[in-house]
Amino acid sequence: MAKVESLGVHTPVALSYLIKEGILPPEPKRELYQWETYVFSDSHGDVEEEVVATKHCVVWSQGSFIRNVYPFALEGEDVIQALLTTFPNARDERQDYEQTANGVVNGYNKNQGKSRQSVGQPPVKPAQTATQPSESATQAPSRALVVFLKTKVHVYYLQGSRHIVDLPFEIQRAFSAPRGCIIQRKPALTAALPPTPQVPAAPPNSFFSSQLQPTASFLQSPTRARGFGGSQPVRPSPLGGGSQAKLDALFQDVFGASGNGAEVDVTSLYSLTSPLSELGVLTYSLQHQKPRLAGKTQPGLAVEFETLDAAEEVVYVSSKDELDDGDRGRSSSLMLIVTANRELRSVTVWHAWYVEEKTLRSLFQQRAAQKAAKARRRSSFLSANMGTATGTATPAVRNRDATRDSLAVGSLRLPGDLIASQPAAPSSRKPTRQEEEAVMASQMDPDYQPAASQQNVRDSRRISSLNTDMRASQTAVNASFVGPVGRRNASFGGANDRKSFGHRKSRGSTPGSVFNHSLGPDDDLMELDSNGDFEAEESVESVIRHIRATFEAAGADSVFGSVDEGFRRELVLRKLHSFPISQRSAPRSMATSFRVATLKDSSSSPESDDHRLNVYVHDRATLELFSLKLMVKQRPLWPELAQSLRVEIPIVTWEANLGRCSDIVSLNDGRAHAVLLGGRGLILSTEVTELCPLPPPAPYRRYNTFDALPTHTGIDKDMGKNRTLHMFDLPQEFAYPGADGSFDEVDTQGVCHRRRLQLRPHEPYVAILLDVCQSVLPSQKAAHIRYAWCKAHAWLVQHSGGSAESASSAEFVALVAAMLAPIIALLDAKARAALNVSRLAAGKQKPTSSHAMGLSRQSQEAQLLGRSAWSWLERSQPTTSRLTSVSPSTRGQLDRRKDQLLPVAAALAVELVDSDVSGFSKEESTDSAARCAMRLMLGLHILREEHKLCSLSVIRDHNNALGAIVAQIGSWLGVDAWRSRLGSYYDLDGASEEQWAYVRSKPTLSPQLPVMDEPVGVFQWFEHALLQRSAESYPSLAVIAALDGRAPMSKSLTTAAKILTPRLCALSGMLAETSGLSASPAATVELMQKLGIYGDMLETLPEAVAAPFREAIVRCEQHPPTSWSSSLLQLVGREDLQMDGDRSPYVPAALQTGSHLARDLQTICHASDNSPHPRAKTREAGRLAICLEIFSEDRRLLDAVMILHYQHPHPQIGECPRQLDWTDAQHFEQQRRVMHLVALRMLSLPAGDGMVHFRCDTPLLTEKYSVPGFSSSCLMQPMGNFLTIDRTGMSEEKYGWAYFHAGVSAGVRISQNVKGIDTSWIAFNKPTDLTNRHAGLLLALGLGGHLRSLAKWLSFKYLTPKHTMTSVGLLLGLSASYLGTMDSLITRMLSVHITRMLPPGAAELNVSPITQTAGLMGIGLLYYNTQHRRMSEIMLSEIEYMEVEDPDSGPDPLRDESYRLAAGFALGLINIGKGRTLRGLHGMYLPERLLTVAVGPRPVHAVHVFDRATAGAIMAIALIYMKSGDRAIARKIDVPDTKVQFGHVRPDMLMLRAMARHIITWDNIVAQPKDLNHPQQSWIHANLPLSYKGQFREIQAANGRYPFRTSEVPFYNIVTGLAWALALKHAGSGNKDARDEVLTVLDLFYMISGGSIFYDAKLARTTVRRCIDVLALSAAMIMAGTGDLQTFRYLRRLHGRIDAETPYGSHLAAHMAIGMLFMGGGTYTLGTSDFAIASLMCAFYPLFPVDVHDNRVHLQAFRHFWIFAAEARCLVIENIDTRRPVKMPIVVTMRDGAVRSMMAPCLLPELDEIASVQTDDPAYWRVMLDFIGNPAHLSAFRKNQTVHVRRCPASEAHNNIFSAMLAALNDAQSSRSTTDVWQCVFNLPAVRELDKADIELILPPDLHSSMHTDERGTVVDDRLALRNAAGSGKRDTLWNLKVLFAWAERAKAEGDGRSRWLGNEVIEALKARIEARSRSLVGVTEE
Secondary structure, eight states: OOOEEEEEEOOOTTHHHHHHTTSSOSSOOGGGOEEEEEEEEETTEEEEEEEEEOSSEEEEEETTEEEEEEEOGGGSSOOOEEEEEEESOHHHHHHHHHHHHHTOOOTTTTTOOSSOOOTTSOOOOOOOOTTSOOHHHHSOOEEEEEEEOSSEEEEEETTSOEEEEEOSSOEEEEEEOSSSEEEEEOOOOOOOOOOOOOOOOOOTTOHHHHHHHHHHHHHHSTTSOOOTTSSSOOOOOTTOSHHHHHHHHHHHHHHSOSTTHHHHTSOOEEEEOOTTSOOEEEEEEEEEEOOOOTTOSSOOEEEEEEEOOTTEEEEEEOSSOTTOOSOOOSBOOOEEEEEEETTTTEEEEEEEEEOOOOOHHHHHHHHHHHHHHOOSSOOOTTOSSGGGOSSOBOOOOOSSOTTOOOSOOTTOOOTTOOOTTSOSSOOOOOOOHHHHHHHHHHHHOTTOOOTTTOOOHHHHTSOOOSOOOOGGGHHHHHHHOOOOOOSOOOOOOOSSOOOOSSOTTOOTTOOOOOOOSOOOTTTSSSOBOTTSOBOOHHHHHHHHHHHHHHHHHHHHHHHHOOSSTTOOEEEEEEEEEEEEOOTTOOSSOHHHHEEEEEEEOOSOOSSOSOEEEEEEEEETTTOEEEEEEEEEEEEESSTTSTTOOEEEEEEEEEEEEEEEOSOEEEEEETTEEEEEETTTEEEOOSSOOSOBOOOSOOOEESSOTTOSSOOSTTOOTTTOTTOEEOOOSSOSEEEOOOGGGEEEEEOTTOOEEEEEEOOSOSSHHHHHHHHHHHHHSOHHHHHHHHHHHHHHHHHHHHSGGGGTTSSSOHHHHHHHHHHHGGGGGGSOHHHHHHOOHHHHHTTOOOOOHHHHHHHHHHHHHHHHHTSOTTGGGSOOOOSSOTTTTSOHHHHHHHHHHSBOHHHHHHHHHHHHHHTTOSSOOTTOOHHHHHHHHHHHHHHHHHHHHHHHTOTTOSSGGGHHHHHHHHHHHHHHHTOGGGSOOTTSHHHHTTOOTTTBOOOOOOOSOOOOOSSOSSOOOHHHHHHHHHHHTOOOOOOOHHHHHTTTOSSOOOHHHHHHHHHHSHHHHHHHHHHHHHTTTOSOHHHHHHHHHHHTOOHHHHHHSOHHHHHHHHHHHHHHHSSOOTTOOHHHHHHTTOGGGOOOSOOOOOOOHHHHHOOOOOOSHHHHHHHHHHSHHHHHHHOOHHHHHHHHHHTOSSSHHHHHHHHHOOBTTSOEEEEOOOOTTOOHHHHHHHHHHHHHHHHHHHTTHHHHHHHHTTTOBOOOTTSOOOOOOBOOEEEEETTTEEEEOOGGGGOTTTSHHHHHHHHHHHHTTBOTTOSOOSHHHHHHHOOSSOOHHHHHHHHHHHHTTGGGGOOHHHHHHHHTTOOHHHHHHHHHHHHHHTTTOOOHHHHHHHHTTOGGGSOTTOOOOOOOHHHHHHHHHHHHHHTTTSOOHHHHHHHHHHHHOOOOOBTTTBSOSSSSHHHHHHHHHHHHHHTTTOTTOOTTOTTSOHHHHHHHHHHSOOOGGGHHHHHHHHHHHHHHHHHHTTTOOOHHHHHHHSOOSSHHHHTTSOHHHHHHHHHHHHHHTGGGOOOOOOOSSOTTOSHHHHTSOGGGTTHHHHHHHTTTOBOOOGGGHHHHHHHHHHHHHHHHHTTTSOOHHHHHHHHHHHHHHHTBOSOOOSHHHHHHHHHHHHHHHHHHHHHHHHTTTTTOHHHHHHHHHHHTOOSTTSOHHHHHHHHHHHHHHTGGGGTEEEOOSHHHHHHHHHHTOSOOOSSTTOOSSSOGGGGGGGGGGEEEOEEEEEETTTTEEOOEEEEEEETTSOEEEEEESEEOSOGGGEEEEEEOOTTBOOOEEETTTOHHHHHHHHHOOEEEEOBOOHHHHSSSHHHHHHHHHHHHHHTHHHHHHTHHHHTSGGGTTOOHHHHHHHSOSOTTOGGGSOOOOOHHHHHHHHHHHTTOOOHHHHHHHHHHHHHHHHHHHSTTSOOSSSOHHHHHHHHHHHHHHHHHHHHHHHO
């Protein structure tokens, strides 16, 4: 029996709401709404959910509350069905959506990451191979409400998002599935057509049949086009389709079925796994053998897919994993589907699994991994030849004739791979006569096999698909679905001559054999014994091969497309079994005529890891119940791989007809499951065949008595909530199963009455004990424990006085009775006769637990008074009884006061066994009962000791009762040590005979215990391990369960034991691994993490047991190994060392808790002076705080921000003092002239402004991102007048590139780590009319890697208007986002914008030259570092292109210098740094051809071409041979040696050649220290040509009067080129020697002055100005991000130039230099990788534009490529408790051994040159970043440059006690306001003795410290607990102290003899207190 409760009439929660809103009438009929219930499990337990759907409204509710209402009145369609289900993660869905929207199927790009990967390598995302489950499988799914209308589906994610999916058909019904839902299509109703002529059916195996059946299979195949109503969309023929349609119609007329037979065969089952993907079709898979190749042990398998018959109707779908137990490791879910077929009169059970799409890369990776494994079985999929096929089921092509076409996927293969049915190479030889005869024989005889491929008959039957049908149904199958027939394939059976389930090509709906008995050797595919156990590894192996084949076929389909185009095979089915149904069945719909319930095993088996699952199918028409038993095996899908995905394989072991019942329903009560049979009882276990009967039906209640408030309208208040209703004999049906075992009984009137069955104990400790009993008992006995508990509990509930004599609850008494039932055979006859429940229940009252506890305490104190401090803990043999001096009357009173738990439970157990309803036999042997008793006794003892290790255990309060049970079992076994005799273990541990009444029985045998002859406490065991250094483990539940077992323990049993006793298992493992805790502290902590001993467990362990681990933690806390993971660092309390890269950005405390008011004048002034402007500029509080810490000594950052600020309404500042001879009009005119010059300077500001605010912003995704324009006001000093610039003259049309740079400046502010910058965000911010600012924003997003998530359709939408700026920004941005990927779609997009890449004969492009220039650079970025030969040839040809110019038309407008320079950069990027290894480019003569253009002689007729191509060739050579050290190339590209030769070279090319020469010989660039005595001894001076060696001295000697001469122009360019090369070598290094060299040259050029009236002087002056710009940029490159004051002074001077001779390009260079000097507010700098140097060369190309629109020499969009070189190297140290940055000294150790001392926050040197970084502040725990020893530190630092520190206690920060006390007092004084509040608390007696250092641990001095809210304990808590324990009299508490002292003695003898956790003084104080108590007790005894 089971406890049954009535919960009243059950109605939908939303019903009252729908009535009030007028959606439903007051008393709605059941037909007006749909009602579905669900059970959702979360951390708080099971929650019932309801979905109520009307025609135009859906309501979702949880519990008794409505969560959401979804109206559909405006949709114009009725709601068909609504359900709750789960979908994969939303991120994967969005990715799938973008791939679908793009309209491009590209397997390589589909799974690429969104962020740009490391430069130089293609972006790689971990592929989903066999060793890695897909993201959708590993990530938590998202729950959603799915509402089906007639033509669409609305998907509402419960988290908020919504999707709408169009339906191509109308649904009949939908089912929830583990991923999405299964949709049953509504049958199409078409008018009957007149019968058409048919070809007469041929006899089987005839020649005509074998020839025409493939065609028939095609006509009836689900892959042929059937129009919109067909199973897949029709794709129009590229040839027009007219003749094809006629041909199809002809075939249909001749061979088609009459009527609507074609529509009947259309598949009707589809899957929806994502609202952003297409529908998938349900297919079942067939497999057949391929000919076995010579030398192979097994033949290969080919897999085919067939759609289910349209007559199949779904009855049941697993909504979640059938074996979901929460801890099953990496395995796929078990999914079952049950279908019914009206035509074939069968019900079929299917095994279903999802297959994953794969990319081409993942397929190659999987193949490589399987080949590398070299295992016995290898996958032959995609093999190089069929010689590698060793039995793996792979798709293949039939090797017969070409007409045998089917749905096999074997035609899908990688290029170059060979298939078995095809020769290794194409051959044109004529087939031999033998081959022709073999082909003819194969066509005539389906059973024919070539001699080479024939195999043994037994071997041909060893591979079973387990999804074939019975031969009896072949005729019906062939009539419904004609498949391709050839020779009969190898039968899939076992080695014996067993009957097959049917022909391989049978339809999936074919019924199985009609039998209702257990499968025998003639019926099943494997041999089974009577218990259902079997050895069928060969059959299981064949199923694994079958599943593996479907996975591989799906992977091929996702890359190459499937044969049946249009289908997505997501769900594959395998037939398990078919039930025949009676002709009387299904008078209505087949789906509603059957009800299915499943039941899994509730306990782990000691012998096997397999699971058992029962499937029950109830025919509601005939009331018959069919049962199917499944054995579910877990196996690796790829056994040769160590980390293979594990799959569940269900095997049918037993089938039976269980008779008739009115209805069935599956019940769930927590982890307890059962199936209720109407009118018969409960099925509680898969192994128990007996039904658990139900008590007499309780009366129906009108209302739920557990509701606090009535939930129904119209309640009769006079009747009350206890009103009952009329009972019917039997309920009409069961419905709506819910949480906690609830369900509905529906009466004949359709009223739902809520019932609840209690299937499990509600008290936690009883549930734990029940699990222990099921774990340790044999499987036959364990299956009946819960069965017996349900009956005993129901009896006790009905007889409330049955347990009145015990202080325990009815659930606990019932559990004890269930425990004693299997061992009741140990009682003798006298004891059984004495057990009478009615007699024991009379005249006794329930004793109070407090009185029993009082007796126990008195007994313990009596023993304590007569013994020493520790002697009473040891067991001793008593000599006299404790009650000898008690009078008889007193003894009787004591007997009545004893708890009667054991007698009551024993009597109830006897009743259970004697009544024959418990499942335990009355004839149980004594030996069997003794074995069960031993297991129970040992298991309960282990559990009892386990919970002594947890201070928060729920069983600790019931330890005495549990001890009494153990003592009772020991008494029945006759084991004296386990009895409750005086002085025994349990007598002293709360189970004395004074407290508990025992059942006396004379033991009939005295068994020998295999473990623990006497009880061993956990404290005694741990003390022994400490003293003896023993590695002996404490017995576990798994060991007890495996007693007398022959097989090794199963993994599931071991896992269950670890869950029930985690602490004992962890401690045992620790002792075993460390040889009795003898390992080092670091090794101990690592093992703690491995064994699961985390902080939560340490907090609740007894102090003595936790002592060794606390000590190890303390010893590792100060200097933990740098290789530790985050979990280990968290375990030792060093979260500050975690380098996970995912920390949240710093938010100042003022923003968290409100502004903190400053009270001193200095702080107020500083805040008002500095805070507003940087806050307004950086927009990020975290960046602001860091920048203020970096530049805290002056205003340099504020000045730089103010200089570069250009946005409205901030005015620009100009200066125009009035001269004495000026009139007002002249003055005003001069001011206007200055204003225009200031406006020109303002147009160049955005490039530098973006650098200062680089990646500082996190935009709000729901708001438009603003791109500001330019300010139109100018403040004219010194008069303070405001002048307004004419807005019409500042339009985007006139200054387009300035606005483009403004857009880039706004875009580069966006952080690279921002999530959500995707297609929708970009489209949301897209202006109606394309603008230059938005074009710049696109470029900035691309440079940041955000355009990787841009949908391609939006890209085409941007490119269609041919807006030049937008095309440039988008093409470059996409290329940058797909850097180095060679993406084919981006390549095509770029190619259509480049004339050279069009095919011959293509039409001329209407694309601007600027766009084509950007396209060339885009190719270089897209093919970066790939050495692509074709692209290299194109770029080289564009550099060399010799056009034939028309004298009348002028030069070619396309191939100007800018275009050829872009080609040179692109060529260099494609082959960057590969000068010595130009693989793939042999025969191109690349260096020779480039040198010819760069330095070769100029033909007279091609001088103009060479002039425009020279720069591109030089830059290409510099990039290709960068850092190669090739002296030959460097010597050829170097500048000439004599002045005469300088006249033959364009002067600006000398600058490029000087730079290129030294970039090639990279290692020779070494900055020299500045020598005041010898200023000429610098690296720049040393590398000057000999003819210019003395030029420095001449200019310096002129004292600023050196004239401008054109003869010196080569010198100026060469010196500048050398300075540029020096800056590139030391970019971002902050090297002051290099900076001084560059600034020295800059000073030298400032000395050149004089008149520039003549043209000669003007040319020289222009060159000097350009060189000064390059030198300023060079100095800024070296000091990038440092804000160097000396460099800033030079740059401020350049900014102040306001004259007509300063062009736009000079302003642009100066402002870029200022921005670079303060890059990212001082948090970013430049790198020197190959790509970084190339980007800097392109961005800072020394020829700057003359005006805003100048792109003749260099495209201005390339100026922003410095982003590729930017690196975040600013080390920020943050207090982890306060979340505030702090200044702290650090020590940086370089890899060459050099040591640098720096003050953080600061910029670090190149990360690849650093060995380690260590903090150097004694007030904080030391933090060390070991970049060499732990590469994870380096990778994490690249992601997040914040290092967290934590203040250490004063005792750790200082070496002696005196200094530590002073530091503590100082901190206490600084936080006096905090400690004063708690001063009264620390005056309490319990904490009065705490010193200042201890108080600091409890109350840190910082008000904002997170330790104020930290719930973790400190050592102070342990000290107080131990101090309190020293005065306790409890046994376990004193044992705790004894173990602590044992550990202290051992720790004192080892190491430094010091306890760093507690301190030696604390332990000595505890010992002294125990000794004092001992002396006082001895004194009392003597008195």
